[in-house]
Amino acid sequence: MDKSEIQDFIAKRVAKELSDGAVVNLGIGLPTRVANFIPDGMAVHFQSENGFVGLGPAPDEENIDKDIVNAGGQPVTIMAGGCFFDSATSFGIIRGGHVDLTVLGALQVDEKGNIANYLIPRKLVPGMGGAMDLLSGAKKVIVAMEHTVKGAHKILKECNLPLTAVSAVNLIITEMGVMEVTKDGLLLKEINGEYTIEEVQEATGAKLIISENLQVM
Amino acid sequence: MEKLISIDKAVSKIQDGATIMFGGFMANGSAEKLIDVLVAKNIKNLTIICNDSGLIDKGVGKLIVNKQCTKLIASHIGLNKETGRQMTEGELDVSLVPQGTLVEQIRSGGYGLGGVLTRTGIGTLIEEGKQKVEVDGVTYLLEKPLRADFAIIFGSVVDKYGNIAYHGSTNNFNNVMAAAADITIVEAEKLVEIGELLPNHVVTPGVFVNYIVN
Numbered sequence: 001m002d003k004s005e006i007q008d009f010i011a012k013r014v015a016k017e018l019s020d021g022a023v024v025n026l027g028i029g030l031p032t033r034v035a036n037f038i039p040d041g042m043a044v045h046f047q048s049e050n051g052f053v054g055l056g057p058a059p060d061e062e063n064i065d066k067d068i069v070n071a072g073g074q075p076v077t078i079m080a081g082g083c084f085f086d087s088a089t090s091f092g093i094i095r096g097g098h099v100d101l102t103v104l105g106a107l108q109v110d111e112k113g114n115i116a117n118y119l120i121p122r123k124l125v126p127g128m129g130g131a132m133d134l135l136s137g138a139k140k141v142i143v144a145m146e147h148t149v150k151g152a153h154k155i156l157k158e159c160n161l162p163l164t165a166v167s168a169v170n171l172i173i174t175e176m177g178v179m180e181v182t183k184d185g186l187l188l189k190e191i192n193g194e195y196t197i198e199e200v201q202e203a204t205g206a207k208l209i210i211s212e213n214l215q216v217m
Numbered sequence: 218m219e220k221l222i223s224i225d226k227a228v229s230k231i232q233d234g235a236t237i238m239f240g241g242f243m244a245n246g247s248a249e250k251l252i253d254v255l256v257a258k259n260i261k262n263l264t265i266i267c268n269d270s271g272l273i274d275k276g277v278g279k280l281i282v283n284k285q286c287t288k289l290i291a292s293h294i295g296l297n298k299e300t301g302r303q304m305t306e307g308e309l310d311v312s313l314v315p316q317g318t319l320v321e322q323i324r325s326g327g328y329g330l331g332g333v334l335t336r337t338g339i340g341t342l343i344e345e346g347k348q349k350v351e352v353d354g355v356t357y358l359l360e361k362p363l364r365a366d367f368a369i370i371f372g373s374v375v376d377k378y379g380n381i382a383y384h385g386s387t388n389n390f391n392n393v394m395a396a397a398a399d400i401t402i403v404e405a406e407k408l409v410e411i412g413e414l415l416p417n418h419v420v421t422p423g424v425f426v427n428y429i430v431n
Contacts, residue, residue: 049316050242050268051386067373067385073243073272073296084385086392086420087242087268088324091317095337119342125304125313126295127269133317136337166340 006146006175012037013173013190013217014103014144018044025049025094025134027104028072031144034103045082047099049130051090054082071130094130095137102138104131105145106169108159111206113169113181115143116161128164135165147174153205155179155186176200178217185209190217220379220423224430227402228254231367236264238323238363238394240370243269243296244276246387248371248404251430252276256283264288266323266365268316268390270300281309290363292316315343318360320393325362327396327425332361368398372421375405376412379426380419388420395425402428 001009011033018024018038025047026032035057038044046055049071056077059065063077070076078084093099106117115135118128135141148154155172172179177200178190188208191200193216201208228251231237241247256279263286270291271278278297280286288310294300303309314322321333334357338344348359370391372381381403383391395401408431 048386050245051389065385067245067387069243069245069386071242073245078385084383084388086388087316087320087390088393091320095317095335125301127291127293127313128315129269129293129295130316132315132341132343133337136335136339137317163341 001175007033008036009175010144010146010173013178014142015039017101017140017142017171018042019100021045022100023047023053023093023098025099025102025138027102027131029105031103031105034144047090047093048076049090049094049134051087052078052082052084053093054079056082091130091133094133097137097139099134099138101140101142102134103142103144104134106143106154108154108156108161109143109169109172110156110159111181111185112158113167114159115141115164115169116159118164119162121162131164135168140171141169142171142173143169144173147176147200147203153203156205157207176203179208182209187211188214190215192217220426221377221408221429221431224250224254227251227428227430228258228260230400231255231260233260234262235260235367236266236365238365238368238390238398239265239267239277240368240389240391240394241267241271241276242386242389244271244278245385246371246383246389246391247271247276248369248402249276251369251402251404252279255280255285259283259285261285262287264290266290266319266363268319269293269295270297272296273299284308288312290314290319292319318343319363320390322360322363323390323397324393325360326364327393330362332359334358335360363397365398366400368394368401370394370401370403372403372405374407374409374414375403375429376409376414376423377429378411379403379423379429380414381421381423381426382414382418383420392421395421400427401425402430405429405431
């Protein structure tokens with residue numbers, strides 16, 4: 001699989017976690033692709049933290065409305081039944097537990113569900129935007145990312161970059177497998193059939209607990 | 218009182234060293250004309266409070282590129298490389314705040330509250346130096362109110378009393394910032410007479426607005 005195929009593979013698996021009527025916030029990058037794989041017949045309400053619920057797909061050139069953009073500043077649309085609001089309401093929705101699911105990328109995640117995804121000191125300082133609020137307020141948090149970066153571990157025993165949130169992540173979905181954060185550590189629940197358990201463990205910086213009921217992704 | 222004034226007159230009220238809140242999110246819902254005049258007049262040593270630092274050629278990004286700011290309080294600076302450069306070189310003091318915390322600090326400043334308690338940032342670098350408050354067994358960070366000398370905001374439709382309606386996602390921080398400054402100036406994309414905007418369609422009450430430019 002090339003990079004784009006890997007990202008679609010991950011996004012497609014994340015989409016199975018969606019449920020009818022759910023309010024969902026997708027982070028930028030890979031998580032955005034989840035919107036392309038909503039199961040048929042399911043209504044999902046995407047929240048855009050700059051101020052609306054009912055985020056729709058990007059418009060074609062002639063239908064761009066300069067006033068409607070997503071949190072990355074890109075032109076988007078709003079679905080019928082959606083609504084706009086100010087940033088205080090937007091974060092009331094986020095912090096107040098009204099977002100059922102958020103999907104984010106990460107630089108590092110660890111076996112306690114800690115996540116680092118906003119800062120590499122002296123190297124990458126873009127700011128946390130809404131990520132800290134999403135992680136503290138969403139009912140369920142999924143990290144969707146490639147399993148390693150240039151061969152280096154991203155799933156660790158303990159994050160060493162500054163944390164975005166503590167004990168916030170519920171599920172980690174990569175091209176290699178699906179891991180649940182449990183009180184005992186990371187539980188490998190599903191595995192991509194192209195890899196062995198040993199290969200997945202090798203690519204992971206924390207000890208994996210292998211589910212007795214391990215499924216193929 | 219006549220609130221409608223020229224852009225030049227509005228900007229002439231702003232002096233070097235002022236603290237200014239700017240509405241807008243990645244320059245969506247940003248008062249571009251007022252910002253252009255601030256750039257032309259080269260008003261310096263500004264402390265600016267905005268969700269993000271805009272783009273190089275859009276929103277508050279133009280003030281940063283023109284080196285008019287000494288301090289920035291924002292949640293995100295990733296789309297304007299010049300902000301990162303000035304921060305790294307020590308030319309610009311950047312304070313990064315979680316977006317939901319930033320908007321609540323501004324809301325507190327405008328709505329007469331002594332701050333807000335939030336779980337956001339617990340266990341991260343954000344909690345450094347902040348008071349923790351326990352309420353019914355849950356620990357929160359106390360985030361203090363933010364105010365400014367000026368709020369420079371945008372409105373899609375504004376009547377001559379300063380009542381504002383927004384189109385699309387242009388509201389973002391504008392509504393909250395309107396209340397949190399000593400002087401609030403709104404840039405009207407479309408200006409209408411009093412009575413043309415239906416009371417139920419008004420999002421930001423004109424009581425918060427001191428001046429209107431068009």
